[in-house]
Amino acid sequence: MFLSTADQIANFLLTALNPQNSDTIIVICNGGMQMRFIDKLKMYMDRVLYGRNGFDEFSLFLMRTALLPLLISVLLGNLAGGYPSFCLYVIAMALIIWSLWRAVSKDTYARKTENSRFVNGSFMTGYRNCLVRFSQRKYYRFYRCPGCRKYLRVPKGKGKIRIHCPTCHSDFIKKT
Numbered sequence: 367m368f369l370s371t372a373d374q375i376a377n378f379l380l381t382a383l384n385p386q387n388s389d390t391i392i393v394i395c396n397g398g399m400q401m402r403f404i405d406k407l408k409m410y411m412d413r414v415l416y417g418r419n420g421f422d423e424f425s426l427f428l429m430r431t432a433l434l435p436l437l438i439s440v441l442l443g444n445l446a447g448g449y450p451s452f453c454l455y456v457i458a459m460a461l462i463i464w465s466l467w468r469a470v471s472k473d474t475y476a477r478k479t480e481n482s483r484f485v486n487g488s489f490m491t492g493y494r495n496c497l498v499r500f501s502q503r504k505y506y507r508f509y510r511c512p513g514c515r516k517y518l519r520v521p522k523g524k525g526k527i528r529i530h531c532p533t534c535h536s537d538f539i540k541k542t
């Protein structure tokens with residue numbers, strides 16, 4: 367399920383730098399043998415991150431999240447500049463530094479604990495559930511139970527129906 371750290375970084379960098387031709391970059395290494403740039407980068411990253419945590423889901427999430435304030439900061443900077451732009455820039459940099467610091471951290475036990483808390487936490491669970499609801503939207507409708515706020519799944523196209531919540535046993539009527 368997990369890519370190696372070096373694979374992740376190499377893929378991340380290559381898609382960021384050169385989305386079309388990531389497989390065609392070739393460099394000549396010492397022996398005169400041709401070696402793909404990505405392989406060299408992988409070896410290098412393996413050396414750098416040996417015994418360290420590497421990029422896990424949480425670090426990748428931080429890195430991706432940083433892109434939004436960074437982008438807005440650049441746009442704002444071009445339009446108006448000043449204080450708000452600078453604040454967003456600082457936030458973006460803080461997220462990037464946090465992400466990198468986690469990747470190079472040698473306290474892998476603490477980092478793995480953080481990561482599993484993130485992966486199993488309410489934020490990611492909500493996100494995954496949201497994706498599930500989106501993928502099933504053709505055949506099902508999802509309603510929040512007014513009693514306990516849980517999502518209930520009902521088939522589409524059944525007209526007006528009474529929905530019974532199995533958790534809190536309250537009933538409500540909806541058109542599907």
Ligand SMILES: [Zn+2]
Pocket residue numbers: 511512513514515516531532533534535536
């Ligand atoms: Zn309920």
